[in-house]
Amino acid sequence: MVAVSASQLLAARDQMALSLGFHIVLSCFGVAFPTLIYIVHRRGLRGDSDALLLAKRWSKVAAVLFAVGAVSGTVLSFEMGLLWPGLMSRFGDVVGLPFALEGIAFFVEAIFIGIYLYGWNRLPPKVHLRTLVPMMAAGVVGTFCVVAVNAWMNSPSGFRLVTSADGTQRITDVQPLTAMFNNAVWTEFSHMFVAAYMVVGFVVAAVYAGGMLKGRRDRAHRLGFTVAFAVASVGALVQPLIGHIAGMRLAEHQPIKLAAMELATTTEHNAPLRIGGILIDGTVRAAIDIPGVSSLLARGWFNRPVPGLDQVPKADQPPANVVHNSFQIMVGIGTALVLFSLWFWWRRRRNRGTDRDLLTSRRFLRLALLAGPLAVVALESGWTTTEVGRQPWIVQGVLRVKDAVTPNGGIWISFTVTAIVYAGLATITYRVLRSMSRRWREHGEIDLPTPYGPPSTGGSNEVPNQREVPV
Numbered sequence: 156m157v158a159v160s161a162s163q164l165l166a167a168r169d170q171m172a173l174s175l176g177f178h179i180v181l182s183c184f185g186v187a188f189p190t191l192i193y194i195v196h197r198r199g200l201r202g203d204s205d206a207l208l209l210a211k212r213w214s215k216v217a218a219v220l221f222a223v224g225a226v227s228g229t230v231l232s233f234e235m236g237l238l239w240p241g242l243m244s245r246f247g248d249v250v251g252l253p254f255a256l257e258g259i260a261f262f263v264e265a266i267f268i269g270i271y272l273y274g275w276n277r278l279p280p281k282v283h284l285r286t287l288v289p290m291m292a293a294g295v296v297g298t299f300c301v302v303a304v305n306a307w308m309n310s311p312s313g314f315r316l317v318t319s320a321d322g323t324q325r326i327t328d329v330q331p332l333t334a335m336f337n338n339a340v341w342t343e344f345s346h347m348f349v350a351a352y353m354v355v356g357f358v359v360a361a362v363y364a365g366g367m368l369k370g371r372r373d374r375a376h377r378l379g380f381t382v383a384f385a386v387a388s389v390g391a392l393v394q395p396l397i398g399h400i401a402g403m404r405l406a407e408h409q410p411i412k413l414a415a416m417e418l419a420t421t422t423e424h425n426a427p428l429r430i431g432g433i434l435i436d437g438t439v440r441a442a443i444d445i446p447g448v449s450s451l452l453a454r455g456w457f458n459r460p461v462p463g464l465d466q467v468p469k470a471d472q473p474p475a476n477v478v479h480n481s482f483q484i485m486v487g488i489g490t491a492l493v494l495f496s497l498w499f500w501w502r503r504r505r506n507r508g509t510d511r512d513l514l515t516s517r518r519f520l521r522l523a524l525l526a527g528p529l530a531v532v533a534l535e536s537g538w539t540t541t542e543v544g545r546q547p548w549i550v551q552g553v554l555r556v557k558d559a560v561t562p563n564g565g566i567w568i569s570f571t572v573t574a575i576v577y578a579g580l581a582t583i584t585y586r587v588l589r590s591m592s593r594r595w596r597e598h599g600e601i602d603l604p605t606p607y608g609p610p611s612t613g614g615s616n617e618v619p620n621q622r623e624v625p626v
Contacts, residue, residue, distance in 0.1 A: 181224035241559035260297035356387025361527025426461035
């Protein structure tokens with residue numbers, strides 16, 4: 156086995172973290188944005204012209220984000236083989252099925268987003284609306300398949316590892332379906348799927364909150380905010396329950412990850428929930444302990460033990476401070492978003508029939524504007540907890556990260572190039588979306604001319620009336 160330097164391993168991990176952190180936000184829009192578009196489009200077909208306007212504009216935004224996500228997703232797929240050949244060469248047969256299915260789901264979504272965009276004024280209204288359904292389904296399938304691979308890395312199954320007389324190991328008895336439907340997949344998939352709706356909902360709502368702070372108080376802005384915030388609120392309320400179930404699974408199948416999340420140095424009964432804190436020389440400092448809560452949440456009752464980091468050698472322990480603090484950030488932001496959502500809907504119900512409207516409150520709009528980036532931070536923190544908490548294993552208990560990384564040099568150069576590419580993609584995406592927003596604000600809904608295809612039947616400054624198209 157070729158020795159790999161610590162610097163080379165760090166470069167590979169940093170490049171993968173950058174790529175995954177960039178792509179995961181875009182993938183959320185691929186999962187949840189079609190649902191938001193479906194909601195406003197369906198409302199638009201019932202006579203709401205503002206909702207139909209939002210559907211058309213959001214579909215164009217979705218197309219831009221999908222194109223950028225396709226680029227970042229392609230980079231990720233290459234990195235799996237280039238950076239981690241020790242993983243893919245040994246376990247490619249085990250996890251190949253979900254990767255293949257995810258590719259099919261991606262192409263289905265790409266096909267139907269094209270049909271949906273082209274279908275304005277060309278398809279019957281109900282048929283046009285239904286083209287969103289395969290997009291939503293593809294988002295579900297694609298998310299499940301990608302998360303299934305990650306869940307398998309946390310809970311490997313569907314193969315048998317045989318050690319020969321000379322000490323070499325080989326993979327036999329591969330069962331792709333067993334690997335795909337491992338015991339971690341349903342909690343991880345549910346957690347990620349709901350997180351996607353939270354991120355997209357709060358980010359879209361933040362965009363409209365920012366517009367209203369600048370004085371754009373038209374009905375389209377209010378409707379766009381309300382629809383997005385409602386979807387995000389449902390996700391925010393459901394997510395803590397899924398997180399609790401996922402935590403109980405960790406106590407059974409990945410106790411060391413749970414110990415790092417809770418900053419538990421030793422196995423404890425009536426284990427406390429630690430808020431804040433840092434581990435220094437084996438001692439937890441500056442933490443606020445709430446006795447028994449960790450045992451209750453992870454094991455279902457106060458006096459049940461929560462495992463500690465001391466159950467495994469130090470070489471097998473994850474970096475507890477990183478895992479604990481990323482977990483605390485995720486939970487803290489998630490809790491704040493739950494409370495913020497409940498407060499908004501309570502005030503909305505309480506103020507119904509009065510002239511007090513939260514959407515005219517600059518203080519509320521500033522908080523809503525902040526909720527968008529906070530949701531993204533919570534998402535990134537959650538993935539940090541998941542991935543770093545598995546260290547030093549790339550496949551839990553089977554293959555270490557240092558044994559999977561490529562022995563080839565030049566990874567820092569690759570990392571630098573990748574960072575430049577992603578910075579360019581982010582800049583271009585921002586400028587394109589800003590340009591689209593400015594054009595809509597100044598000139599209304601104008602379709603730019605194309606060198607081919609039939610002319611649009613709608614007016615230059617209006618959303619076409621799809622009810623005029625025969626069913």
